[in-house]
Amino acid sequence: MDKISVDVAIVGGGIMGCSAALALRKAGLTVALFDKGLCGAQASGVNAGGVRQQGRHVTEMPMTRRAAKIWPRLHEILGEDIEFRQVGHMRLARSEADVEMLEKHAAMAREHDLHLQLLSGKVVQEMFPWVGRKIAGASLAVEDGHANPRLVAPAFARAARAHGADIREFTPVESAQWTGQHFEIEAPDLQVKARHLVNAAGAWAGKFLSLFGESAPLTLRTPNLFVTEPVSYFMTKSIAVCGGAVYFRQVERGNVVLGGGPGWGDLTIERARNRADTTLGQFQRAAELVPELEGLQIIRSWSGLEGDLPDKLPIVGMSRTTPNLIHAFGFCGHGFQLGPAMGEIICELVCEGRSQTPIDAFCISRFDTQAVEQKRTAGATH
């Protein structure tokens, strides 16, 4: 039996947990991180790799802005190329109503110092002739881009380890409790004493709520991703579309990565699979936006397991039941870009109990109110 004692224990080796491990080490705290499998193997590693600020909810703007300042120098921080390319992200509008929505969004973003360029359908045609003709307009975020999701979380883990963090893969946390002074955490052949505990367990985070008498309506999300054969590089922007769940981008080597819609997953057996029907539908939708995609071959598909919440916002902040317990999970498929900032935010929560970035909107208690209201509604109907 191995016994260790650290300032902070982190459950979950996704991008949130790994970037937190690095930030906490840099702040001089001792850190141990536990993952039941390999770091970055689930939602952090299987997502579409979009590093995107536009299209986010207003409450996420401070967080996404903070992350956007880190991404351009992330390769220096991590000491390796994580294939971040600031190619720009373009959200397409198919109707005047969509255009109006983009305008409203751009006005909101401007207040957070994110300057989105609104393009008319005609300008889109001129600038990006590979976009289909049915486009009414677009919003272009030049700072946005993409990175290789398979590399980022493991790179954070390596950097954290190089800074002295104790990163333990294949180490499933079986139990955790607060003694009044510290946490006692158990994994096979391992006992951990920690002053702080970070729940960054993604789709598996629910277990670390119930251990501390908390709950959230966390469900399973299975991103549905696939990729085409490589073709000459032509799609110079990452693409998303208003109201349509399809998104795609072309990497320099030529493959087009596409995603959107549900895959299939089962948390009990820890399996996720790409759904063929979703994939074929998404490919069709993408080809309507970018006709050149037609005729390309799909060569590979994948999925993974991710936490989802009803309002499509994450849970980030202090536990309501247990001191020194910090939650950061349920990013609903759009946590990748936030990862580098989230490490710093978690570090601030550990060190100061609060973050300089507003995160109140992500408090777990927001679901308490809902639960109360639901109960009230249910009571009224009886």
Next chain:
Amino acid sequence: MKETIVIVGAGPAGVRAAETLVEAGLALIVLDESARAGGQIYRQPPHGAERPAEKLYGSEAGKARAIHTALEQIRPRVDYRPGTLVWNCFQGKLNTLHDNAQGILPFDRLIIATGAFDRVIPFPGWTLPGVFTLGGAQIALKSQGIAIGKRTVLVGAGPLLPLVASQYLEAGAEIAAVLDVTPFKAKIAALQRMMAMPAMVRRGLSYLSKIRRAGVPMMYGVRSLAVAGDRRVEGLAWTDHRGRRHQVACDAVGASFGLKPEMQLADLAGCDFRFDELTRQWLPVVGAGGRSSVPGVYFAGDCSAIGGADVAELTGIRAALSVLEDRGTPKPQQLRQLETELARHARFRAGIEAAYPFPNHLIDGIDDSLMVCRCEGVSAGDLRANFVKSGAPEVNRLKSFTRVGMGRCQGRVCGAVAAEILAAKSGLPLPEVGRLRGQHPIKPIPLVAGKQS
């Protein structure tokens, strides 16, 4: 009860399975990727390019004709769909592609008869134009009546080597050398076991004598292969079992090192796999009567373990009998005789595996500069360097970091070699580094508008 029974593959295994089920009065669907039945071993040329069976299949002409005829005879009673790629299996449904149209086929019972594929091990120059697998060389001959080159060297580690050599000679092609990367003494040691099937041994010897009579050099225990040429094949160099270096001029090389089952469909269907120490590969777990670990899914032929065409016919019948048995038919009489015959084949097969032991020396000789994954341009050095940096403990992790096996072939060609390299570099036993997880599509599928069915 009306059930949908689907057979995937119309080689000797699939055709015999179909025939057995039709004789029992069952309706079934046969999906085959090829335009014409026969599988790889009894592949038929395209319509209009027919040649006599004796020319195409030599001593096996009778068996080939029998398979082709069997399918023709049951055709009126079978929903036979040639030219249909099965690219996914999930929750009791197959995704198919026929003439660029997508289809979904729910099934109650599935017989997987998807055959086998060449086992590829990289050697210097293996990606040059003019290098084919032995199976590829054979397909060129059977399908199009052409040789892969004007002057060809054939290299192998299995019974396909003398077979392809004799077929090429029979067709009048020039063979510069026939090189076996496994030792001659292994054949001698395995002879007794192979004599479980004397006719097979005689057939093998007839191929060898044909090669000898043609005056083609035939060498065993060949090592350190290297293709000469910058832009295409100009020759092949090798070291013989005494350590002498040789080189011949040629414009084509047919080289592969045994066979591996085409098991992606079994993988996507959720079948259990096991590591086979003898052949150093992962194979689906085959239970009694050819049953897989998934109820309602059966194996026939080389797709679950390499046995050859004769075994494929027998296991095709066996899978069909298991379907009948699982539907409540009393245990068929044939089954016992079938199992006896299969046991004899298994003894022979053990002899073959011993006669052609896995050529570890080729794996050991893979230099850092050698391309392992040609789709994604990943070299052996890239894999080894990544292990040093990342400590990837299994091959899917290595894939995730390096892109090995992420290209068009989805690791069918390079996956097993990547695992070998990772095992050697990490010091982990090969089974522990695992195998690439199956993902659809089994083969690339195109997007064609308005062709969704």
